[in-house]
Amino acid sequence: MNPDDPPRRRGIPLRAVVPNAVTVMALGCGLTGVRFAIGGEWEKAVTFILLAAVLDGIDGRIARLLKATSRFGAELDSLSDVTAFGVAPTLLMYLWALQNLPGRLGWVIALAHAIACALRLARFNAQIDASDQPHKRLGYLTGIPAPVGAGLILTPLYLQFWLDPSWLRDEVWRAGIVATVGLIVAFMMVSNLPTYSWGSVRLRPAWRFPALAVIGILAGALFTNPWATLTIFSALYALTLPFAVRSYARLRAREEAGRKAGAGTQA
Numbered sequence: 001m002n003p004d005d006p007p008r009r010r011g012i013p014l015r016a017v018v019p020n021a022v023t024v025m026a027l028g029c030g031l032t033g034v035r036f037a038i039g040g041e042w043e044k045a046v047t048f049i050l051l052a053a054v055l056d057g058i059d060g061r062i063a064r065l066l067k068a069t070s071r072f073g074a075e076l077d078s079l080s081d082v083t084a085f086g087v088a089p090t091l092l093m094y095l096w097a098l099q100n101l102p103g104r105l106g107w108v109i110a111l112a113h114a115i116a117c118a119l120r121l122a123r124f125n126a127q128i129d130a131s132d133q134p135h136k137r138l139g140y141l142t143g144i145p146a147p148v149g150a151g152l153i154l155t156p157l158y159l160q161f162w163l164d165p166s167w168l169r170d171e172v173w174r175a176g177i178v179a180t181v182g183l184i185v186a187f188m189m190v191s192n193l194p195t196y197s198w199g200s201v202r203l204r205p206a207w208r209f210p211a212l213a214v215i216g217i218l219a220g221a222l223f224t225n226p227w228a229t230l231t232i233f234s235a236l237y238a239l240t241l242p243f244a245v246r247s248y249a250r251l252r253a254r255e256e257a258g259r260k261a262g263a264g265t266q267a
Contacts, residue, residue, distance in 0.1 A: 019063035020073055023080050026055035030084025037092040045092050046157050050230075052084035053147040074128065078121045085150035086117030093153060097178040100171040109179045113153055116186035117146050123190075138251050140194040140244065148237065149189045153182050155234040162227035188241070194248035196240055 033048035059077065063069045090110045098106030120143060127133060135142045144152070156178050160168045167173045203211055221229045 013068075015066040016068040016070065018066060019059045019068055020076055022055050022059040022062060023073065023076050026052040026059065026084055027080040029055065030080070030088040033084075033088045034091050037088075037095050040095075042092075042096060042157060043161060045088075046154055046161075049084065049088050049092070049150060049154065052080075052088070053151060056081060056084065056147050074125070078125055081121055081146045082114075082118050085146040086114040086121075089150045089153050090114040092157075093178050093182060096157065097171075097174045098182075100175040101179065106175065106179070109182055112186040113149070113182050116189040117149060120146060120149075120189045134252065135194050135248070138194075138248060138255070139197060140248050141197045142195075143191045143193060144185065144188040144195055146189065149185050151230070152234055152237070153178075153185045155231060156181060158227045158231040158234065162225075162231055193241070194244055196244045 029048045029052035033045045033052070036042075036045035036048065056077070059073075060069075063073055090113050093113070094106060094110040098110045100106065101109070123142075133142075156168060156174070159165065168177070218229065
């Protein structure tokens with residue numbers, strides 16, 4: 001080393017901290033949602049959990065953009081997801097509806113969501129370096145992502161904020177609906193069913209500008225009437241699940257056919 005050379009700068013570059021800071025902000029938003037849920041401020045609680053989902057959706061992209069991905073960031077993201085999309089929705093839905101079920105049944109059902117979220121994230125971390133991932137190879141996810149699961153389990157709250165139907169004001173009906181939705185979502189998070197990811201969605205070139213127009217309209221609707229828009233989003237996502245299973249089965253069958261054809265040619 002030349003003594004005339006400037007000393008090397010030690011430490012972590014700021015660009016490596018930015019995505020982790022966004023992840024910590026998502027964690028803080030999830031916990032803030034719990035705080036508002038304890039106080040019975042349901043709209044604020046839901047808003048902060050949704051804000052956590054938005055932040056969770058951009059932290060990974062920021063890390064890749066800044067070339068600041070790391071194992072530490074992946075582990076921190078999983079811990080944040082368990083809190084913001086597992087623990088926070090669990091407590092919110094228990095306090096809003098499930099505590100009205102007899103005995104301790106409501107708490108047991110509420111725990112199903114948090115446990116399913118933790119199991120899903122543990123499975124994701126365990127398979128992060130696995131080479132054989134058929135769903136990922138074809139651009140699909142395995143089960144419902146944790147942020148989407150949190151968004152789906154909050155759908156009865158969106159509906160109440162939007163229309164305030166009388167059957168959701170009834171404590172028994174509310175608890176029954178939330179329990180049913182919660183158990184279905186918990187099952188879908190830990191299931192092996194293929195679900196759509198951004199990588200599995202393909203648009204024809206002619207559909208680019210119409211798609212951008214639809215996105216702009218949906219963004220305007222989200223800011224103008226968020227609860228109606230979120231209710232519709234949840235319903236549309238639920239409707240995509242059987243189509244995702246069917247399209248994945250077709251791609252897998254096409255892949256297997258190509259593999260057999262290649263093996264036959266080599267023979």
